[in-house]
Amino acid sequence: MNQYENTYLTIEDLISFPTLSGIHISDDGKNAAFVKRTADWEENTYPNHIWIYEKDKGECYALTTSDIEGSSPLWSPDSRQIAYLRSVGDGDEKKNQIFVESLDGHSSLQMTDKKEGVSQFKWEPAGKGFYYVAPSKEPEEIKKRKEIYGDFHHIGKEYQNHSLYYIEINDSSSECQEKTERSITYQLTDDKDFHISEFDISRDGEKVVFMATPSPDAEDDQNKDLYILDRKSRKLHKVNGNKLLGGSVCFSPHGTKIVYTASIKEKAHYKTHIRGNTLVIYDLISGEHIQPLTDFDSTVMPIRWTAKGILIKWQDKTNCLIGLLSEDGKVSMVSETKDCFIQDVSITENGEHLAYSKATPNETFEVYLDDKRITNENHMFKGKLKSNREVISWKSSDDLEIEGVLSTPADFDPHKRYPLLLLIHGGPGWASFPIHSGCFNDKYPVEQFIEKGFIVLEPNYRGSSGYGNDFLKANYRNLGIGDCQDVISGVDALAERGMVDKDRVGVMGWSQGGFISAFCSIYSDRFKAASVGGGITNWRNHYVNTDIPSFIKMYLGDTPWNDPEIYAKTSPMTYIQSACTPTLIQHGEKDARVPTPNSYELHQGLKDMEVDTELIIFKGMAYSADQPTTNAAIMKQNLMWFSHYILGESMKDFRVL
Template identity: 25%
Template sequence: MALPIGVAIGRRNEGGGGVNYALPPADGILIDKPNEVIVARHQGSVYAFALSCPHQNTVLRWLADEGRFQCPKHKSRYQPDGTFISGRATRNMDRLLIRRDGATVVVDVDHVFESDKDPAAWSAAVVKVQDSALGTGWEWRVGARWANLRASRPSGEVSMRGFSLLFVTLFPWSVAAQVRPADTLFQVERYLDYETVQSPRISPDGNVVVFGRRAVDKMKDSWETSLWIMNADGSNLRFLLKGADPVWSADGTRIAFLAPGEPGGNQIFVRYMDAEGAVSQVTRVEQTPSDIRWAPDGRSIGFAMVVPSAPDWNVRLPAPPAGATWTRAPRVVDKLHSRADGRGWLVNGYTHLFVVPSTGGTPRQVTTGTWNVGARGIGLPGSVGWDWMPDGRSLVVDGNDDPDADRQRQVSNIYAVDLETLTRRRLTPSKGNWTNPIVSPDGKVIAFLGFSFTKQTYRVSDLYTMPATGGAATLRSQGFDRTPSQLVWALDNSGLYFVADDRGVSNLYLAPTSGPIRPLTTGIHMLTAPSVSKKGTAVVVRTHFYAPPDVVKIDLKKPSQLVPLTQMNADLLGGAKLGEVEEIWYRSADGTRVQGWIVKPPSFTPDRKWPLILEIHGGPHGMYNVGFNPMYQNFAANGFVTLYTNPRGSTGYGTDFGNAIDQAYPSVDYDDLMAGVDSVIGRGYVDEKQMYVTGCSGGGVLSSWVIAHTNRFAAAAVRCPVTNWMSFAGTSDIPLFGFNWFDKPYWEDPKPWLEHSTIFHVGKVKTPTLLMTGELDLRTPMGQTEEYFAALKVLGVPTAMVRFEGEYHGTGSKPSNWMRTQVYMMEWFRRYGTNGTIP
């Protein structure tokens, strides 16, 4: 990302070392050579740095084409927030103490913080500007100069608190950031070379990292995952083997992983991490194992697997004549949840835990009965939350052994299972959604997530601990109002590390066993999949607006420093022009504050009109975030401004915000979306005759709702929608989810079901509408699209239905279909652009 560069002379405070600067209204770099200060605004934060390199004391340069700082002597490079990237420096740029005073930032040039000597102060030396930082009398406007802000200020020279600041700008703060020079745009063909990383796992001794590397197989039109290995400093990166989901043994001598094997499907394998590198297949089972965990002593491996059972109902028929070919027997279905999107018909049976010797052998089933291990919040099998006790004699697991569990939504318990007697004991006494137990290293405490039973559609999960023997639970996330996930115990039993979504970002947190939760990282990024070594170093997956997922390392003693270990897409993006992303906050119709982001074309200038795409997320309880998104960058490359937001119903903003659409979906979320569009229009660069709306799943619900309630959009692409809540509840793979949206079933009170079904508002639609759904979709089945398509055809509204081969829910799991989705949408939008000026 290239940022604007400004040059200025600050004004010192009387009697002190502070230098005053105007709080910048847009991302950019300000260099004040006389005072030896760099001021940078980057992704919603303002930083101040000493002008010199922390290693050689030479004056740093700003590389506008790369969006990076560099030392001209030894070529060390740094991010706009001062974070070290590469070179001989090995530490971050020196930050200066900075504070905000109204519309001014005050930099204390006498207090320099070095990241390795005072990491806490280094991390704290930042001013956040993303949440109305200018106070009630100001508002951000893209492209606006200080004189055009709501508070009156003279042009050119700004007078504040008796001092003046003279800007001599090379590129004003107010000018939109210029794109880096590049050869090509992010067109759809680049997606074929796109890669991601997943499940990084650091060895217990902290010396080696194994992770999954996911890339496109262009010949098979699929995604393939292989395991790669590197040193913990990122060096000696190399291919290890085909497989996924690596897990280290406690002594670090082996990894277990999943890979295709005999007699079919994924099986458990073990690789010895010595020079020989022998690999052995541990399981040879008919069903697919999952959720593998090493026993503490390394002698066995536990896993989850479905245990098939015969149907309860069999009928007797005469035997067919010799050589006859009769029709296959019918499928007898007696469970509410019998299919799963992405899988098809589920094996009739129950999911249980097994233990197998780590050298191979016959798995031993350790949970039994007509119940499922693993929490099933929406009724379908997913990951199983379970953990070994340190002595290896018992384990804890989530699940629901109620005979009526198939009709219970968001109900799960935590059980202790004795591996000798195979008896189980329920540890959570109250009804609720209790999940993901994890045992402390000393075996004394069990941490878990959940909440007491509620019929509400959304509720933040809290973090609890309880004695390993059971008993009263202690709430550890009081006042946090965000859902912790991916829990990892500190090795000294002092607390739990976790990540949590919060207003579009995800960071690493620590929940001490005594004291409040505190953030360990604060960046504008998404961090996931933490893995912690005995040395106190962690690896996570990190992504942000301009960087696809990569592995980074964190020293938990100095968590503000994130050290990149991989750059999987450096070759792909090195020559690409990327669209700039701007975070916005705006007010909805009733005053509710809503967060969103604007992605602009690489050639964006604010003095012309641009077509706008409103992209709506699904869920509906989900969160759009600051991670890299190929869809938005492809829209930008094709000349579209994209707005994506988190309307009410979204996660990451607390229970009340997420639950605002309970039994009222769609409703206020529509208001939030339209207010976001108005906010972008108010910036002056949107062509209101070339606005388009799209979204998948819950986004399909809302995009079909939008075009029934406004004609402001020139065209729509409604992807994998729910259009009729009644038929959805009976044909989707998640029927309880459908019934839970309303207080009463439709046979008792059909009115709300009809009012919130977009099919019953279709008569008001005038917008040309493209419908797109996977042929195999079991989540929002094709019938939902067909009903809406037929109605639009009868109404005479321009429409087309695109049915994607080989796709379950969504239209982009196969690389070629992802490209088709993009091309079909943009071609439809161009077809119905009012003046044909879309690039």
Template identity: 25%
Template sequence: MLKTSRLVLPLLAALLAPAAFADTHGATDPRIQALLTQLGKVREISDVALSPDGHQLAWVVETQGKPGIVLADADGKHARSVGLATKPGVCGESGIAWSPDSRHLAFLSNCASTHAGMGGSKQPELYVLDTQSQERPSHLADLNGYAHALSWSPDGKTLAFLYVEGATRRASAVAAAKPAVGEIGVEGIEVQRVATVSSQGGSLQQVTPANSYVYEFTWSPDSARVAYVAAPAPGDNNWWIAQLYVQSAKADAPRVAVVDPNTVHGSLHGLQIALPRWSPDGSRIAFIGGLMSDQGSTGGDIYSVSTQGGAPVDLTPGIHVTPSWFTWTTPQSLLVDQIDNGHAQLADYAVQADRAQQQRVLFTAPGYIGSGGAILALSFSADYKQIAFAQSSFELAPEVYAGPVGNAMPAAVTNINADLKPSWGKAESIEWDNEGFHMQGWLLYPANYDPSKRYPMIVNVHGGPSAAVLPHWPAVGYGAAPFSALGYFVLMTNPRGSFGEGEAFVQANRKDFGYGDLRDTLAGVDAVEKKLPVDDHRLGLTGWSYGGFMSMFAPTQTQRFRAVVAGAGIANWQSYYGQNLIDKWMIPFFGASVYDDPAVYAKSSAINFIKKVKTPTLIVVGERDAECPSPQSFEYWHALRTLGVPTSLVVYPNEGHHFYNPVNQRDVLQRALNWFEKYLPPGK
């Protein structure tokens, strides 16, 4: 029966979706269309790179739907488009990386390509721009697949990158899964490897083993070796059991397993590792280890291990912040970008053999910061005296920031989105305590807030659960800020399980999904209601991924929420275990497989308490979601429909866990806005 159901559901989704998109359930509030138009005006900044000498700055910005490269002085002056694009919006260029001599900028471009790539678009190729010459960029290598994470060797002789030869999709679990046809788990497996090419051009060499899927890598200081995090294919599933390896940067070279979290003793056992970084003297490798629910959403303690292997050392045990990105500055110091109580901050750490101690916080950012690639990544000059990144917040749309590293955040050096102003209300950080834990969240006031009126409130639960809400400017797609523009309070919580309060806080909802974190969230609702005119009879709940699970589960535990939108949710952890393509993530959180401990999965499954649900629920999901498969949404929708609870299910064709089609990005947000207006009218 399960095999039959799995084959029928994608067809059913395809049949349902076109009809569903034909009608958005009644007249649309004109404010929604205006809001969608405003959100569509933001130009996203995806990469920022400061040259090693600190004199030049490059960034990738979207123009007419396509990414393009801009080169400027370090202060943002004399900005000009570079690359092969003859006019904006016709092709895409990205993936920028500076050479150590600060003269050459490597990038990916499909502007001159004649080969088909993923999804029928042109195949990107590898180029190098001499920034001190008037010549066009030089073609470095033809590619036949998906490439990203360009990185020059420290000696400047070689360019390395992550590469999936013959790729049919992005190398990410959030991308749309391949159709489930053929011999499952055997046919069509795509493997991401470290590839290299000489800086003078030539043939591409795939360095790491053909049966090992590489997630991240880094060069050794002497340019002779690479360290990388890898696991057997398939890559979407096995990041949670990945190991740290070191090998020569040559094809077919033997490798050494430096850290295996599955067998080590101590605090790292059974957890995940990310961001390996060689110390400047080449003697050891630092990395982040912790309970992480998604590759790319990094947080935990900072560990160190000898490059020869041995027992890793937790350098930051017991800290009450969450390091998410870091870089060595000397063999005895680190710069760490960390999450603290819902804020991103850059801190300086002194490193000893067995301890890294925070010395000072250099600055706390008002919003989300990053330079592309890993979460909260930053770009520095080689002497670490200059810094650059992109930032956005609830108040400010994305811009590039750059300047000296000191005791204050640098200023914006661009005005790419300067004309955009928020149509939502003001943002406020709120804090509360519950059951011995300290919590933080972000509250958006309704647009045009009048303290003499009472307002509905929508609670938004973030995905993960190992993640955190940080202030950011919303783009078209599913998010929380647009609800504020229509007259709602919006509460975005960071309950137990979130980054920002230390690793013990992250691990506090292990084997307890939907219980302690729900109580934390409800305590946050109570804290808001004590100080602001929120109508407790007009509370809504929404979220995506883990937030989608909470949107399905919470109405089985409480009747406080009067309307729900569940995005890419999970209704039944027991059936989910056998349906999703990333089941390896579950054992660190549940303690065992569903076959060894079905009870721990059953206790957090909404479907087992479904008769308690009375809340009108809109359910949305991508047809080819590998992380939270559409059968989970079908199961929840089917139950509510059978029980007579108002519900609607919309399945978006060819979308994965993350929606890429702009039409679908707009539609899913518009439907959610309409749903809450119907069941939680803000003007009441």
């Protein structure tokens, strides 16, 4: 027997889990492309490489390797070439540019040479060029100001919008030449008025629909508008509407209609209320807006409008599903209805063929072309023990039904009482799923916790997505308090089933999960240890430090100046004098969404209350780490923290891991 057959995946194994994204199917249905992100431990990076599957050859291979990274692969309309974004340059000057390659591998052409880089792009429908989005140039007056006065930033007044461009291919030769010899570039939108987020092109290439905000400021996301651009005349038509826009928009096959995501209620409602999204179809000829899914209690995203209908994706509890929507509101399922998580999906124009990534319970993601699996990422588990993940449910203290994902060991004993760890997802509009995936959890080593003897519960607390709009709004003006009820009731439910030792329970989470962990560990004395990752601890202070204060108003209903009581009631620091839970605090130094003052305040408060605490600030890290070794440190610190305070193991190597 192999010495590793009775072990679980190591922390290094968990961090090395490949992440699959950017899936795109060729329009002839024969080939698929996708991006695989892996951990390069020697270079301490997470490189992205493009992989190709050719149906005729029946093989999957890497298109980009070594130091050449790629993202956003898109097949040409004739399915003979593939375009993608590739980093060019050195250091801070390294930017994404559009490259085109043929399948024979003998030609590679750099299409753009944009100093500011390219953020997204699409083929012109006839393959004659590319539409792309790129940051605007730094204004000359700012450059001159820097030379005279040095560098400073006028907050809320200076930004570089993303503009829409079109680059026309003049030479169809496949030999690699300089971009300037082959193409002409046109700027289609004013970089002072529009920050482009999403766009689509009509099949005839004559019209572009795009979503735009006045600036890239995160707060301006509430001011997103929809525009139709006539490419030849450059005339703009604003699509009137009084709803917050979502993140997807598509043209109909004939170019006379568009479908997009928008909030259920009016914009004014969401200044102080949580939003749910639905689909809206807009008729360019009549100007009529219709909502085809009035009884669909889930946020829906349109992927592509095909000859067979609109391919849509939505979440149903712990499932992510896809189906084809007709204009009369009927949905025909394309995926299974349960035990299915589809992450990325691409469909041909005729609606006949699909490429997608899917995970089923207790597995990680694989890529499929139609019904054929073309990857083998689950080989990571070969010869290893693996936790069993199942969805359970319980009633919270106010009788609200809560679901969660319970992870137990391969040799689980139903008659044994296990130490329990609560792992709280972020969001709050997100959820935990019964699958294995590094892209959903790169900070907490569930498999290592299981090997240590814990079981792990991931509650989908009130406010989680996938459970309907009423559940999504159930934490309105109830943050922390209702969440804590949901978490603790889950502990009690497992204890009543005889599975959990109530005296050995820990809680952890990042971002919103960090906030809930902080609230639970301070508001309650039920936990032996806690870990707060990038968490909010004081809503009033957080309101003036975060880059999205509107998020807080949406959940708490007002500003801290108009309603200081609700800000105090829902802040962990309000209850700091009752704190008694040893707490590990971890935070990215450059996290703009949840800035570090939250963690410094919690750390000082716990020290003043003489509660065991450690504060770790990860240099250069924002919300997530871009180095595998940083994630390894985060995971190992958490493993050591809970092993010490709940299992009694030593902490002597904590500082050096």
